[in-house]
Amino acid sequence: MWNETMIRMLLNGLCDTFYMTLVSTFFGYVIGLPLGIALTLTDSGGIMPNKGVYRILDVFINITRSIPFLILLILVMPLTKMIAGKTYGSTATIVPLTLAAAPLIGRMVESSLKEVGHGVIEAALSMGAKTETIVFKVLISEARTSLLVGATIVLGTVLGYSAMAGVIGGGGLGDIAIRFGYYRYETGVMLVTLLLIVAAVQLMQGAGMLAAKILDHRKQA
Amino acid sequence: METTSIEIQHLYKTYSSQNSQVKALRDVSLSIPEHEIFGVIGLSGAGKSTLVRCMNLLERPDSGKVILGGQDLLALNKKQLRLCRQKIGMIFQHFNLLEQLNVLANVCFPLEIRGIPARRRKEKAMDLLQKVGLADKAKAYPSQLSGGQKQRVAIARVLANDPGILLCDEATSALDPETTKTILDLLKTIHNTMGITIVIITHEMAVVRDICTKVAVLDDGAVQECGNVAEVFHAPKSKAARRLLLMGDKEE
Ligand SMILES: Nc1ncnc2c1ncn2[C@@H]1O[C@H](COP(=O)(O)OP(=O)(O)OP(=O)(O)O)[C@@H](O)[C@H]1O
Ligand SMILES: [Mg+2]
Numbered sequence: 239m240w241n242e243t244m245i246r247m248l249l250n251g252l253c254d255t256f257y258m259t260l261v262s263t264f265f266g267y268v269i270g271l272p273l274g275i276a277l278t279l280t281d282s283g284g285i286m287p288n289k290g291v292y293r294i295l296d297v298f299i300n301i302t303r304s305i306p307f308l309i310l311l312i313l314v315m316p317l318t319k320m321i322a323g324k325t326y327g328s329t330a331t332i333v334p335l336t337l338a339a340a341p342l343i344g345r346m347v348e349s350s351l352k353e354v355g356h357g358v359i360e361a362a363l364s365m366g367a368k369t370e371t372i373v374f375k376v377l378i379s380e381a382r383t384s385l386l387v388g389a390t391i392v393l394g395t396v397l398g399y400s401a402m403a404g405v406i407g408g409g410g411l412g413d414i415a416i417r418f419g420y421y422r423y424e425t426g427v428m429l430v431t432l433l434l435i436v437a438a439v440q441l442m443q444g445a446g447m448l449a450a451k452i453l454d455h456r457k458q459a
Numbered sequence: 460m461e462t463t464s465i466e467i468q469h470l471y472k473t474y475s476s477q478n479s480q481v482k483a484l485r486d487v488s489l490s491i492p493e494h495e496i497f498g499v500i501g502l503s504g505a506g507k508s509t510l511v512r513c514m515n516l517l518e519r520p521d522s523g524k525v526i527l528g529g530q531d532l533l534a535l536n537k538k539q540l541r542l543c544r545q546k547i548g549m550i551f552q553h554f555n556l557l558e559q560l561n562v563l564a565n566v567c568f569p570l571e572i573r574g575i576p577a578r579r580r581k582e583k584a585m586d587l588l589q590k591v592g593l594a595d596k597a598k599a600y601p602s603q604l605s606g607g608q609k610q611r612v613a614i615a616r617v618l619a620n621d622p623g624i625l626l627c628d629e630a631t632s633a634l635d636p637e638t639t640k641t642i643l644d645l646l647k648t649i650h651n652t653m654g655i656t657i658v659i660i661t662h663e664m665a666v667v668r669d670i671c672t673k674v675a676v677l678d679d680g681a682v683q684e685c686g687n688v689a690e691v692f693h694a695p696k697s698k699a700a701r702r703l704l705l706m707g708d709k710e711e
Contacts, residue, residue, distance in 0.1 A: 456600075
């Protein structure tokens, strides 16, 4: 069974998995980063406190975060079809993956940005900094390590979700694992797929942590 | 801002939480002429930080007026306030440097806020680092500096905008007596060469004695007495001043 076609299929699966994970995480940040910033700014200790806005965002994130991914996958199928033209395959899976990642990312970003001490924010305010300067030059810059660690966690989670999407033919390694391991009882193929998934998570974890470490200047050099 | 005097009129500030109210400032009025080194002394919780934070509106008073160089700060809109704050420097007990930026970038930061081009920023920042004696640390990160060095960086940073007023909230309280002395000397030099108005918030008698010409004694959110340092320390009229004096003597 270990012929060229099989190997090519596994490699394609690996590429598809990376493709889904990276693209969904990217779009997840397009939505989640502003969300996290808005949460940080509007919370009671933030620089633009606004109870109403904070509560709405907070509840919205809590609701979307509590929908199990498999159910979200099915729930948004009409939207997926509208955006991607079909509901199966790796490109289509990016839609539910992005929607699952965005609120998670919003929370991650919020918790990272809130680690930035109030003192530096006040110092920037006392210099007459604009809100956008504080967001980009103080909050995001100072929280970079924590943000990168968060991104690493997000990547791992999204990769896990992408494998779950295999159940409905979502493409990638999860898809292969389910087709061969579950429907055809080819345990060998399934194990190899699993190994590849583990390796992919490890790789991203390692790269993320390394980047976080290199960019951190807080520790004594 | 043409002149750099500070006029505080009938300032009130109350912090309320669910079950308690703290009157942090109760009818505080102060008049600080330009070029003065003015001390505000008081015990912990007296309202010193609240008062100094009202001077650049990091804290908004409930009522009263804050007039800097003839300009009523509470009458300014957001943008005007931002521009005005660029001329009011502030340094802090815990320095509040940007930990992810090196020393040079920290000093450049206020210039960046003002939109000064990168080359001029660097020149000016190096100049200021020279002034505070840290030119050799330009590429170091704050985590690699001692407390005294961090405060020097903070001072260089605050001077980048050529402020007319410098607010110091317990700027030496995290430092040992020796380092405190060098920081105060640096502040004196700055005062002599640039002639800016300096407000020193502290709970230490020694600091006021060393550097201030006038002092206000704050207790329980109100000014207990105010006058020349020598007079207040020689013949304190208020109970609060006598208590502070007693404590200061014990420390020495
Ligand atoms: N943000 C806040 N919320 C609630 N209460 C506050 C707040 N800031 C200050 N207070 C209270 O107001 C009072 C005055 O505080 P402030 O920080 O001005 O004192 P301080 O003289 O600077 O004291 P310290 O020497 O300890 O710094 C204190 O009782 C403090 O608990
Ligand atoms: Mg204080």
